Amino acid sequence: MTQGERIAAAAKKWLGTPYANNSMAKGYGVDCAHLLLGTLIDAGLLQEEDMIIEYYPNEWHLHRSEERFIENIEKVAYEVDNPQIGDFLLYQYGRTISHGAILVDKDTVIHAFVDLGVIMSKTDDILFYDNRGRHRLRRIYRFKGGE
Template identity: 45%
Template sequence: MTQETDGRPRVVAEAKTWAGTRYHSCADVKGAGADCAMLLVRAFVDSGLLAPFDPRPYPEDWHLHRSEERYLSYVTDRFVETERPLPGDIAVFRYGRCYSHGALVTKVDPLTIIHAFQPAGCVIEEPLAANLALADPKRPRRFFTLWPRAFE
C-alpha cells in the first residue's frame, strides 16, 4: 500500500479526471459512463492504491428491494471507518433500505465530495452541504479510510 501522504492526493486527482462523465449504471469508462461504485473502484485501482476488483454485476435498483448491505460490504472489506474524514476518504450514504451511494472526499472545509450522482446525470464535485438529498440529517452517512489513524 502506498504511503498516505502520496496516496491521498493521487486518488483525489484520479477521481477528478472523471468529472463530467455521464452517469450510467454499472459502467466504468472515463468520459462515457460511470456510477458511484465504479467511480470509486476506478479511482483507487487506477491510482495504484487497491488491487483490481469488480463488484459487478449488480441490478441498478438492488438497494430498493433488499436489506443486504452489499455496497457497504465492499467498502468494509477494504477500508476502516473514521469519524474525521480527510481528502481521499470515502463517504457512503443510505438510500432505500441500505447504504448504496458512495463518494470520495476531496476537501474538508467545506466538506466537498466527488461522485457519480444519478440526479445530476454525471460525475460532479460539490460541497456536501449543497446537495440537499445527501446533506439531509435524516439520511445516514458514514466515512471510511484506507489509512487508519491511531487514537481516533
C-alpha cells in the first residue's frame, strides 16, 4: 500500500464523525484541519506531538488575512501541481484558505464540514464553488514522508 493509499484508508475511518471546531476525536468531533492531522496519525505517518494546531476561532477566515491553514500544512507537506490519492486539497472560504480535504480517489474527497461532519464529496460538488460559480480549490499538498 502506498503512502497516499494509507492516508486515504485512514481518512475513510473518520466518515460520520460530527463536526466540532478545534477537536480531533474520531467518532465524536473533528474539524477539517484536525481531520488531516488525525488521518496522518492514524496512518502511522505522524505522532500527535509532531504538529500542534493552535486554537483558532471558527470564523477566523472571514476576518483575518493570515494564511494559518497554509502555515500549518507546510509543517508536514509540500505543494504539488497534480493531485494523487492521499493528497490534501485546500479551499478558500472567506479571505483565506480555510478548508482542507483528503483526496481518496481521482474525483472524491473526504472532509469535515460545518453542520455535516466528516463526509465524502465529489471534487465538483457545489460545496466547492462560490456564489459566482468559481471553484474554491487553491492549492494541493502532499505529505512529506517517504513512500
